[in-house]
Amino acid sequence: xxxxxxxxxxxxxxxxxxxxxxxxxxxxxxxxxxxxxxxxxxxxxxxxxxxxxxxxxxxxxxxxxxxxxxxxxxxxxxxxxxxxxxxxxxxx
Numbered sequence: 001x002x003x004x005x006x007x008x009x010x011x012x013x014x015x016x017x018x019x020x021x022x023x024x025x026x027x028x029x030x031x032x033x034x035x036x037x038x039x040x041x042x043x044x045x046x047x048x049x050x051x052x053x054x055x056x057x058x059x060x061x062x063x064x065x066x067x068x069x070x071x072x073x074x075x076x077x078x079x080x081x082x083x084x085x086x087x088x089x090x091x092x
Contacts, residue, residue: 029066042073
């Protein structure tokens, strides 16, 4: 995996983050998606592997924008990510 540069990985990951907070959450928030399925998919698709300040900022920016189901998941996952980043900085 050495051939796949860090910059290329970050670029690909940033595209996923943008699609999640843009298109995926909007699709999940539609009325025709059952509530339980909405929460499950929002949690499963959350870009947790992109644990950085950009993901926290994106989550904070949209936390209240997608109704109760998706909004709660985004708020929970963003809080978890903030805790992870704080722990990382404490041991850095």
